Amino acid sequence: MPTLNTPTTPIPASQSRPEALDLRALADSGQTLQGELELAALPRWSADAPPWSTALEPLRWQAQAQWRADPASVPGGASRSAARQLWLWLSWSAQVPLCCQRCLEPFLEPVQDERWFRFVADEARAQAEDDECAEDLLVWVPCFNLQELIEDELLLALPLVPMHGICPNALSGYVEAAAAGVDEPQRPNPFEVLAQRKPD
Secondary structure (H helix, E strand, O other), X not given: OOOOOOOOOOOOHHHHOXXXXXXXXXXXXXXXXXXXXXXXXXXXXXXXXXXXXXXXXXXEEEEEEEEEEOOOOOOOHHHHHHOEEEXXXXXXXXXXXXXXOOOOOEEEEEXXXXXXXXXXXXXXXXXXXXXXXXXXXXXXXXXXXXXXXXXXXXXXXXXXXXXXXXXXXXXOOHHHHHHOOOXXXXXXXXXXXXXHHOOO
């Protein structure tokens, strides 16, 4: 979590909505925003989410914007103070229903992440700097949609092949494989099968 600055400028209540943030004002204030998002309010995640019989806990998030000096600027004087970059820290956590690819039953998967983003002026600069920087780059806009960014990060954090640690109702073959200490049943080598079919 970032070190918090003493708030200097209060953030209006209208600016605390995650879908419409003035990140420059948030950076000036030094405040950390936090809130909750209902998973059903995230349309791209909801489109492929498996059904779940009970109410889901909301996604919880925190965010803080911060000004930093541009290390590439010329040191000294007004040029140094004027050259500053806008950064955003985002932390979130959720439990999302996924469909196990081993037993085909839905289950809850805890997912979370925490990272910094640096803002640049336009897409051209983002593409030019992307290969040379370790941080994630975003293009600055006057009214920033943090909710979309949170949904992006949620989708990126989902496992490519979701599976239970131990399936409660494993399909035939997986129970024997688990008892033998292997992750999946061994499949026959197709070349060995062909070799066995060759006439003597």
